[in-house]
Amino acid sequence: MRTDFAGEMGGYRVLGQVWGGWWRGPGVSSARKVAGFGTEARRQLQPRGSSKRSGSLGNQSFPGLLQPENLSREELVDVLRASVVDQKGKPGELTLFSVLPELSQSLGLGEQELQVVRASGKEASGLVLLSSCPQTASRLQKFFACSRRAQRPTATYWAVTDGIPATSEGKIQAALKLEYVDGVGSVVPVKSPSRKDILEGVKRTLSHFRVMATGPGCALVQLQPVTVFPSQLQVHMVLQLCPVLGDHRYSARVGTVLGQRFLLPAESTKPQKQVLDEAFLRRLHLTPAQAAQMPLHLHLHCLHLPGTRPRDAPIELLAPLPSYFSRTLQSLGLCQQ
Structure with a gap:
């Protein structure tokens, strides 16, 4: 230890x-x-x-x-x-x-x-x-x-997502800003930010992702943020049309018409409890009321720290998954590939 x-x-x-x-x-x-x-x-x-x-x-x-x-x-x-x-x-x-x-x-x-x-x-x-x-x-x-x-x-995070990313791995880049409405902060993407936007708090963000396992309409995704910004990973997965399970703030920005997902305007979409279809809830063995209390399935699994001496390799620290996270993986059949 x-x-x-x-x-x-x-x-x-x-x-x-x-x-x-x-x-x-x-x-x-x-x-x-x-x-x-x-x-x-x-x-x-x-x-x-x-x-x-x-x-x-x-x-x-x-x-x-x-x-x-x-x-x-x-x-x-x-x-x-x-x-x-x-x-x-x-x-x-x-x-x-x-x-x-x-x-x-x-x-x-x-x-x-x-x-x-x-x-x-x-x-x-x-x-x-x-x-x-x-x-x-x-x-x-x-x-x-x-x-x-x-x-x-x-840092390496694990996330369970509602939806499967279009590619098995890649990077997500987005300019983000933090806005406050009635004292509540919300992160929104900014298209083609200007120099003035950057000076006023807009930040260019970057995350790497890799799909570790998939199930019917869901995935276990590894996320590695390169930049640091509030709610960066949640918003990045929403931009991939795959909100993190238990994301009751940003998942409402993903809409569905005839089985096709699309992004709703962030500025006009209010936070709400995440809505999952009946088949998803059955696999999770949850009632709608329980799903409304679902915690965010985003876990800081690994952290690298500097070695003892400058030339030493970084030290890797691992955190076990919470019991609810492990239960969800088992229910959804998300075994690591």
Whole structure:
């Protein structure tokens, strides 16, 4: 579970599987199994009291999703501590940020403060990179920045999509901007952005994708963002007419007429719960009400960090899939090819 780094790389923690809801509030799930980090990391991890809360499918808003509202602050710290897959060196609101001091104490860091260095998006699951060392955090941020300038991806996501991309692999490029309507942010694409648009916040974005497995009307897709922009991967998959499963913000931009998909104008399409056809719901063994609570099936699966010495190969960190994600893959028959 522990990898020794040179002194300047001390003081980081990596949480293996954290559901993105902790950015907005409650919503943290522990790793069922952590693979690839030695005997200790491969042990079965269960948050305290999880066996009492598993319940039947009818008692859950979405099967396999931990009910965070039932957790105390102490239990949340236990779940986060159990989710550490590699280790080095707002009060009143139950979020990851609010319990970082307790997590620091629980990990034996004393007065050292933890800070988030890298994480998945607000609604995505996966790896969260924390640091208790300012020098380490700075070096990691420089590594990520240099990698972006060299267009070298450092993060690999897995996504389950409603629809199958037209090609098995490729890249998605789009100019995006963040707009606010009634205080709610929404990312929209911009065609042929001008220099003025770029100066006013429009960003040219790029992601690589590869289809890993397909099923009837669905796919497991590997995504590697080269640039960083809010909701970049969700919007990129919408532009491919294959919204991510559980995308209740942008999936409404994909319309269908006579079985043919097309893009609706982003500026005039309001967010709404994702609509799946009856055959899709039957394969997922979900009711429409459960589907409306479906979490975003976008998971930060792999993260590359710099090696111990400058010439060393990057270190690869892997996060296990959340139980609901694994359940969905099994239901849809999305076995990796």
